[in-house]
Amino acid sequence: MSVYLDHAATTPMVDDAISAMTAQMRQLGNPSSLHTPGRASRKVIEQARESLAKEIGCVASEIIFTASGTEANNIALKGLYWKGKGVGRNVIVISAIEHHAILDPAQWLSDHEGAEIISIGVTSAGVLDLTQLSELLADRADEIAVISIMHSNNETGVLQPIDHVVALASAHGIAVHSDAVQSFKKVPLSFSELGLTALSLSAHKIGGPLGIGVLVLKRGLEIPALLHGGGQEREIRSGTLNAPAIVGASAAASASYLSDHVRALRNELVEGIVRVIPDAYINGANAEKLLPGIVNATFPGTESDTLLLLLDAQAIAASTGSACSAGVQRPSHVLLAMGHNDKSARSSLRFSLGATTTLADINQVIEALPSVIERARAANLR
Ligand SMILES: Cc1ncc(COP(=O)(O)O)c(C=O)c1O
Secondary structure (H helix, E strand, O other): OOEEOEOOOOOOOOHHHHHHHHHHHOOOOOOOOOOHHHHHHHHHHHHHHHHHHHHHOOOHHHEEEEOOHHHHHHHHHHHHHHHHHOOOOOEEEEEOOOOHHHHHHHHHHHHHOOOEEEEEOEOOOOOEOHHHHHHHHHHHHHHEEEEEOOOEOOOOOEEOOHHHHHHHHHOOOOEEEEEOOOOOOOOOOOHHHHOOOEEEEEHHHOOOOOOOEEEEEOOOOOOOOOEOOOOOOOOOEOOOOOHHHHHHHHHHHHHOOOOHHHHHHHHHHHHHHHHHOOOOEEOOOOOOOEOOOEEEEEOOOOOHHHHHHHHHHOOEEOEOOOHHHOOOOOOOHHHHHOOOOHHHHOOEEEEEOOOOOOHHHHHHHHHHHHHHHHHHHHHHHO
């Protein structure tokens, strides 16, 4: 039996999302058209927006549909930066463990748009260093255009203290964005309770379709657009709205929540790993709060790429970390920020569990690990 433990990369669509989407694919009508089919399509989208807003804890009009979490992050970071730059603020504050969908637009803004990027470090448990952030704010608050800190990390599953970040930033009136792609529907999350300026989400991480993301942007706030055209989505994200994907995203959000069951399986996996490979260690294990479905383990003396292939040969799918940088031979910037050296960062694997994960899957991994690790160690010595 094959085992899929890469749900943080993408997870199977839930049935409710498939049926809602399939039904909508048969409907004709551009939601911007004024005729009856167009209005019908618009109605379905607005219902989905209302329903999603309840799940996110925001107002429906705060939702801007995008094509991915990556796009939501780009619009938020660039838009909030340009808005700040307009009033003389050119500093962007991020964390050292952001996904490339924040790291790379930040780098681009530095290379092309005069941004100064300040990266806040993390503890060895992978949690944002709030002291460093508050010292920075004490010093340079009036230069900061935007602070963007992820809600939880995609490689380690460590939750970040976003409420503290917002409290620190709001004392200085600084906009705060959070990439909550991995947190949505996995842990409690409310845009309004967090007091954020902007939040990014992605449907394919929660059992919805690929090709649809959400940017939540505070009511009344206008930021410069990346895409110009028909003026959809508050003129911030032009383009004909993807009604089937939007309906699918909303159905997935209503249907899915990673339960305690997944957390229990995760704990089984952690216990199993350290039992069969005594010198393995779990990254982020000391963090106070973790996502229910992610385990990041270091297996000393191995290479993660070899591990991945050996596991794949046993029909087990795992990941070396961020799927977006997989294939590129680089140690994880997240693990390096947590104090790993190149070598140990390259000896680590991420297993991510989802709604379809079973105890049999976990047992199969634990059973396969000793020989996989032994062979990976032997290959490393050659
Ligand atoms: C934390 C985080 N942000 C952003 C993204 C990108 O989302 P999408 O695949 O929808 O572009 C991912 C996907 O892996 C992610 O894990």
